[in-house]
Amino acid sequence: MPATRRVMLIRHAEEPDKGAGILGVDESGHPDAEALSVRGWQRAGALAGLFTACAGHGAAYRPLAPPMAVFAATDAGKSRRPLCTVQPLARRLGLEVDTRFGSEDALAPMLAAVLACRGPVLVCWRHQTMGDVAQALCGGPARRWDAARFDLVWVFERQGGAWQLTELPQRLLAGDG
Incomplete structure (x- = not known):
């Protein structure tokens, strides 16, 4: 039987958009096309607040919880x-x-590692395969993550x-749904 009883899944934060003139930057603000946009870094900081503030704050934050393990998709290239x-x-x-798993890899090894964790787990993935994660856990019809959404858990x-x-x-930044 799985050890964790709660898995929280988020998409990575906002990305650069060359067509709109939105550049990617690293944490120091230097150009980096493989990192987040400035808005993405704002979301990353706000997520840190969201997942740490949810402990002991009642119904407004349920069913979120501070994670005891964090996973992020790492795909070559x-x-x-x-x-x-x-x-x-x-x-x-x-x-x-934990960056051992990629979003293009088989899901079973990643899910086995996630489910073996004690306490709540946060997984940050790429939107294209997040529906596969949901289906692997819940079964039923296929689910899709809206490609335009960065603001859900x-x-x-x-x-x-x-x-x-x-x-x-999430309701963290202006314009969130």
């Missing part, structure tokens, strides 16, 4: 955006980000023998 998104939170919590809670999915808006 792709951006570092998932890691950039969760690094501020991991630092605040004193956690190492999918929370999976184990209740009895099944996983239940709750979709929560």
Whole structure:
């Protein structure tokens, strides 16, 4: 039986958009096409606040919880955006980000590692395969993550023998849904 009873899934934060003139930057503000946009870094910092502030704050933050483990997709030849998104939170919590798995790899090894964790787990992934993660946990019809959304949290809670999915808006930045 899985050890964790809560898995929180987020998409990496906002990315550069050359067509719109939005550049990627590293944490220091230097140009980096593989990192987040400035808005993405704002979201990453706000996520650190969201996931640490949720402890003991009642119904407004349920079912979020400070993670005891953090995973980020790492794919050869792709951006570092998932890691950039969760690094501020991991630092605040004193956690190492697990980057052993890619979003294009088989899901079973990643899910086995996630489910073996004690306590709540946060996973930051790429939107194209997040529906596969949801289907692997909950079964049922295929789900899709809207490519235009960076402002959601999918929370999976184990209740009895099944996983239940709750979709929560982050409401962290202006314009979030």
